[in-house]
Amino acid sequence: MPTAFAAAWQARDPDALADLFEPDAEFVNVVGLWWHGRAAIRKAHAYGLAVLFRDSALTVVRTRERALSETVTVVHALFRLTGQSPVGGVDRPGDRRTVFSFVMRRGADGWRCASAHNTDVVAGAETHVRATDGTLRAADGRSR
Amino acid sequence: MPTAFAAAWQARDPDALADLFEPDAEFVNVVGLWWHGRAAIRKAHAYGLAVLFRDSALTVVRTRERALSETVTVVHALFRLTGQSPVGGVDRPGDRRTVFSFVMRRGADGWRCASAHNTDVVAGAETHVRATDGTLRAADGRSR
Numbered sequence: 001m002p003t004a005f006a007a008a009w010q011a012r013d014p015d016a017l018a019d020l021f022e023p024d025a026e027f028v029n030v031v032g033l034w035w036h037g038r039a040a041i042r043k044a045h046a047y048g049l050a051v052l053f054r055d056s057a058l059t060v061v062r063t064r065e066r067a068l069s070e071t072v073t074v075v076h077a078l079f080r081l082t083g084q085s086p087v088g089g090v091d092r093p094g095d096r097r098t099v100f101s102f103v104m105r106r107g108a109d110g111w112r113c114a115s116a117h118n119t120d121v122v123a124g125a126e127t128h129v130r131a132t133d134g135t136l137r138a139a140d141g142r143s144r
Numbered sequence: 145m146p147t148a149f150a151a152a153w154q155a156r157d158p159d160a161l162a163d164l165f166e167p168d169a170e171f172v173n174v175v176g177l178w179w180h181g182r183a184a185i186r187k188a189h190a191y192g193l194a195v196l197f198r199d200s201a202l203t204v205v206r207t208r209e210r211a212l213s214e215t216v217t218v219v220h221a222l223f224r225l226t227g228q229s230p231v232g233g234v235d236r237p238g239d240r241r242t243v244f245s246f247v248m249r250r251g252a253d254g255w256r257c258a259s260a261h262n263t264d265v266v267a268g269a270e271t272h273v274r275a276t277d278g279t280l281r282a283a284d285g286r287s288r
């Protein structure tokens with residue numbers, strides 16, 4: 001799944017990406033957007049791949065798998081994302097690393113993803129904290 | 145699971161919290177810290193509940209479940225977190241909302257969590273972007 005997801009991303013192909021998911025799949029993205037179903041996942045990625053990530057490269061750094069039954073397995077993957085488009089006032093976005101978890105299920109036509117969840121890795125941080133201006137900041141335990 | 149997790153959190157009881165997980169469970173937190181196994185999950189939460197969240201309240205806002213087999217089900221939950229301790233230079237942290245996904249498996253002694261993943265909800269954002277100073281910012285697609 002991590003390799004297939006990255007390949008669909010690289011091809012800017014929202015149909016190929018959506019086809020990796022079950023019709024009723026859930027997807028939580030890095031800012032907590034929570035999509036229900038393949039159509040919603042396709043729509044969000046069609047937009048993202050055309051606008052936010054049109055020139056980006058997504059590569060698999062490391063994976064880890066735990067089979068939970070004959071038909072269900074959980075795959076975690078650390079990804080690297082480079083070349084993100086300018087957004088949020090940042091002209092040349094830096095590289096990101098994200099940890100995905102994919103819950104895969106084997107059905108009549110092979111393995112598909114039932115649930116995907118993605119989180120940005122914030123180096124040196126332990127949690128987030130919401131500042132007075134409403135923004136979330138990364139925080140470690142020491143920096144009171 | 146969401147209710148039991150919140151109850152263990154409220155009791156500041158890392159043993160009760162860890163007991164909700166399988167020995168080989170995976171856990172990805174909101175800043176991409178990725179813990180392998182119950183002992184690591186216990187240790188991280190013993191620290192968090194004593195330092196970062198010692199006066200906090202964690203409440204379940206909404207849940208959603210999808211059974212994947214007789215023995216595996218995925219439970220998503222939106223949580224609200226209030227009363228976080230001062231960290232990161234913020235004296236009075238504001239409320240946070242996070243989306244958890246819990247992959248639950250039924251074993252000989254009942255249901256336990258095989259994989260947990262948590263992400264902060266950033267209102268109005270579509271993704272993150274890494275700024276020149278290395279920090280991650282929330283971004284929507286318009287704010288180039």
